[in-house]
Amino acid sequence: ASPLGAAAQVVSTTRQRPYECAKIAVPAVVYVVQNQLVLVAAANLEGPVLALFGQLKILTTAVFSVTLLRRTLGPRRWVALFVLTAGIATVQASQMHSGSEAGDEGKKNVPLGLALVLIVASLSGFAGVYFEKVLKGSPISLWIRNVHLALLSVGTAGAGVASTSLQHGCGAFSGLGAVAWGYVLIQSLGGLLIAAVIKYADNILKAFATSVSILLVSLVSAVFFGFALSPLFFVGAAGVVYAIFLYGDLLRDLGPCARCPAALGGAEPPEPAVGEKSPV
Numbered sequence: 577a578s579p580l581g582a583a584a585q586v587v588s589t590t591r592q593r594p595y596e597c598a599k600i601a602v603p604a605v606v607y608v609v610q611n612q613l614v615l616v617a618a619a620n621l622e623g624p625v626l627a628l629f630g631q632l633k634i635l636t637t638a639v640f641s642v643t644l645l646r647r648t649l650g651p652r653r654w655v656a657l658f659v660l661t662a663g664i665a666t667v668q669a670s671q672m673h674s675g676s677e678a679g680d681e682g683k684k685n686v687p688l689g690l691a692l693v694l695i696v697a698s699l700s701g702f703a704g705v706y707f708e709k710v711l712k713g714s715p716i717s718l719w720i721r722n723v724h725l726a727l728l729s730v731g732t733a734g735a736g737v738a739s740t741s742l743q744h745g746c747g748a749f750s751g752l753g754a755v756a757w758g759y760v761l762i763q764s765l766g767g768l769l770i771a772a773v774i775k776y777a778d779n780i781l782k783a784f785a786t787s788v789s790i791l792l793v794s795l796v797s798a799v800f801f802g803f804a805l806s807p808l809f810f811v812g813a814a815g816v817v818y819a820i821f822l823y824g825d826l827l828r829d830l831g832p833c834a835r836c837p838a839a840l841g842g843a844e845p846p847e848p849a850v851g852e853k854s855p856v
Contacts, residue, residue, distance in 0.1 A: 586723050589716060597724055599710050604728035606703040613692050613699070620689030627668035629693045634661045634783045636701025641780060644705050651839040656823035657780070663815025664787040670808035671794065704779045711775040722771050784823065787816050 590597045618626055638657050641647045649657075711721055752760075773782045791813050797803035827833040827841030836842035 586720055589720050590724070593714075593716060596714050596716055599714075600707075600721060600724045601728050603703040603707045603710075604725050606699050606706075608729055610696050610699045610703065613696050617689045617692035617696060620685045621693065622684075623672035624669040625686075626689070626693060627672060628665045629690065630697065631661045631665040631668070632694065632697040633700040634664075634780075634787075636697050637704055637779045637783055638701075640701045640705035641708075641778065644702075644709055647778075652825065652841070653823055655839050656819045657783075659815050659822065660784065660787060660819035663812045663819060664790060666812030666815065667790060667794065667809055668812075670806045670812060701779075704774070704782070707771075708774045708779050711771070718771060718775055722768060725771075726767075780823075784820055788820070791816060 621629075634657055638649060638654070642649060707725075711718065714721075770782060773785065794803065794805065794809065798805050821827050822841050825841075827836070828843040830841075833841045834843050838844045
């Protein structure tokens with residue numbers, strides 16, 4: 577379809593289903609607020625602390641998946657999510673150094689930073705799961721949903737950008753060079769892929785995919801750019817790999833793992849036959 581035809585389709589869908597289209601305003605506003613709070617939290621916390629507590633969004637995503645989508649997660653999957661959270665937080669903390677920021681400690685409000693990062697984690701989990709619910713519970717196509725989300729986000733964030741630009745007497749796009757525009761393009765394409773993952777899989781699997789991507793980026797950086805990987809990185813990476821196998825129930829047939837408790841990857845105990853009492 578031509579650009580004009582695509583625009584006409586967006587307008588037509590918006591007019592025919594205004595209530596359905598308005599639902600997307602919730603994650604659009606939440607994402608904008610979340611991004612602003614992240615900046616304030618980052619200014620008040622050391623990098624490793626921010627990385628550690630920021631990964632709580634994995635657990636909040638699981639909680640909202642259970643409450644909003646009525647999804648059932650057994651003990652094994654909850655253990656896997658906790659291990660994934662700890663593992664990827666360890667990986668990210670291993671890549672950060674707080675020594676350069678030590679002189680700024682007096683200017684940091686740590687309680688405020690921790691409170692904000694917990695709010696950000698909750699907002700991230702809620703917005704992602706709400707967006708998933710909207711995508712899977714509506715006949716509106718994925719690309720139109722993305723257009724609505726983009727337009728509402730730009731409109732919400734654009735007001736703040738315009739206000740700042742007027743105060744400082746510079747254009748809204750002042751200082752954006754080729755590298756910055758390239759980053760914007762990559763992030764936009766990534767957003768489209770994430771929306772497809774959420775629609776055809778779910779937010780929890782997206783969290784696993786994001787964690788694996790962090791490991792891959794670190795390994796590629798070590799190979800091509802001489803990035804030093806500390807022992808802590810490999811501890812966290814092992815946790816992430818274990819969590820993936822545990823969540824997918826892939827450990828029950830792997831030798832010693834079969835003898836582990838079911839919540840840690842072992843085989844489920846056999847159910848008692850009809851009329852037979854279960855062992856105490």
